[in-house]
Amino acid sequence: xxxxxxxxxxxxxxxxxxxxxxxxxxxxxxxxxxxxxxxxxxxxxxxxxxxxxxxxxxxxxxxxxxxxxxxxxxxxxxxxxxxxxxxxxxxxxxxxxxxxxxxxxxxxxxxxxxxxxxxxxxxxxxxxxxx
Numbered sequence: 001x002x003x004x005x006x007x008x009x010x011x012x013x014x015x016x017x018x019x020x021x022x023x024x025x026x027x028x029x030x031x032x033x034x035x036x037x038x039x040x041x042x043x044x045x046x047x048x049x050x051x052x053x054x055x056x057x058x059x060x061x062x063x064x065x066x067x068x069x070x071x072x073x074x075x076x077x078x079x080x081x082x083x084x085x086x087x088x089x090x091x092x093x094x095x096x097x098x099x100x101x102x103x104x105x106x107x108x109x110x111x112x113x114x115x116x117x118x119x120x121x122x123x124x125x126x127x128x129x130x131x
Contacts (some may be wrong), residue, residue, distance in 0.1 A: 020093055023117050028086045032086035036081045042072045101125055
């Protein structure tokens, strides 16, 4: 990673930093709200199953219940991953490396960061699947 790509990326002022930080914090707050709702849904599924004897293998509704539980668990895992991505993005912001591709070192286009504030790769590297 050359200094020229780093220099061209430098955030111009504290207003830019504040805007980026606010976007990351808003995304994190939304994700935490989603995590809370998913946790409540998961607890509800587990509690409902505890009230009745469910035999997933023989009960016609058991497969649906198992699927719902697995689906919500997968969504919860993805939500936790997204929170970790956002936390790493804040760390990159504080270190001055936010917006630089972790693969090739070039600047990640602002449009990509607008859509995916926690993005760690430029479009070219993301397409290449080099993570």
